[in-house]
Amino acid sequence: MNLFKYNGTLYIVPTPIGNLSDITYRALKILKEVDLIACENIKRTNILLEHFNIKNTLISFNKNNEFYKTDNLIQKLKQGKKIALVSNAGTPIINDPGYLLIKKCHIFCIQIIPLPGPCSAITALSASGISTNRFCYEGFLPSKKKIRQNLLHSLRKEKRTIIFCESKYRIIETIKDIINEIGKNRHIVIAREITKKWEIIYGNKAKVMLSWLENNKNIYSKGENIIIINGYKKDKNINISENTINTFQILKNFLSLKQSVLITSKIHKVSKNNLYQYAIKNKEK
The missing domain is CATH 3.40.1010.10 (Tetrapyrrole methylase, N-terminal domain)
Incomplete structure (x- = not known):
């Protein structure tokens, strides 16, 4: 046919x-x-x-x-x-x-x-050291600051690896926006001038990358940049309110760990599992 x-x-x-x-x-x-x-x-x-x-x-x-x-x-x-x-x-x-x-x-x-x-985006991703199993490509970031910030904010909890293109003229402002909208500790990689003589691929926390760029302005003076951002990962730290902790500690003086967790979770309506994990993590304290 x-x-x-x-x-x-x-x-x-x-x-x-x-x-x-x-x-x-x-x-x-x-x-x-x-x-x-x-x-x-x-x-x-x-x-x-x-x-x-x-x-x-x-x-x-x-x-x-x-x-x-x-x-x-x-x-x-x-x-x-x-x-x-x-x-x-x-x-x-x-x-x-x-x-x-x-x-x-x-x-x-x-x-x-x-x-x-x-393809510059895929070439850079392959050498980034960031997860390549799932990723989203957002193309060139908007040149207007507010629109760029809104886009980055909307992606702050994107779990996939995020890939952007950015010009040499806005790279520092964009990293500042990433710090403010996504987080200063989010790991990012910048790949510049891929396959060319001045190729550089470097990654670190966003706040470290900003300092690196500000102290090495010659690094991004030519060509375009690929920015790769590590996907969002839920904070594994268990946050328990001070009132909940106080209740748990009082009960723990008279009851077993299991009973203290059970009663405290019912009083403050918190997850038994989270409270138990908190108790184990802070056992020595």
Whole structure:
């Protein structure tokens, strides 16, 4: 059964995020063989093509023109053209133009072939030392301070690892916002200039990271940053009110531990298990 109405094919081709050697053989083959390459920035893509001695037709396809150029590309695909979609760096569509084009390819039953390849967020996560089993990607943080703070506040109890992108211009302000909205002791990792000469991946408590950045301003003076935040973990410390403790201690002078816990929990309506754990933890006190 033929799932596609047209012979054209759109290839989603990831390109290196810094080190040109990270390109795949398959990506180079596609870039050579397609009828044209739709790229976010012609100058940037030309640097890549010239490095590998590839000559092909390039057209600009970016956030400023994608709405009116999408229909033009769809027409070419309907005519049977093979088109490669590339961004400035990394995997296209992720924070880059192309969503509308992909959506319309699905609507018109045009074949889409995605190639695997570089992605700064995943590359940074793999080296972060933070849990990779479950994570959420929030893209670039809002540039407006209040909106950014509200977003961070909404994620303060997100249990999954959180990944953001941030520019060099706002990195310190963003770390301050993380401290205020998520917590000064939350572990975070900053990955800067992934795969490039000045690559740095470093993690610590948010308050330590702020001090580190403020004392080493040259560290973030170039390039973009990936910020990875450890997911929320419920505080294991058991908080028991002072009145509850006083009641428990009085009863403990006359009754067994089990009886003291049972009566105290009923008087103050607290969990027997929490009170018992508190008693065991503070036995010597």
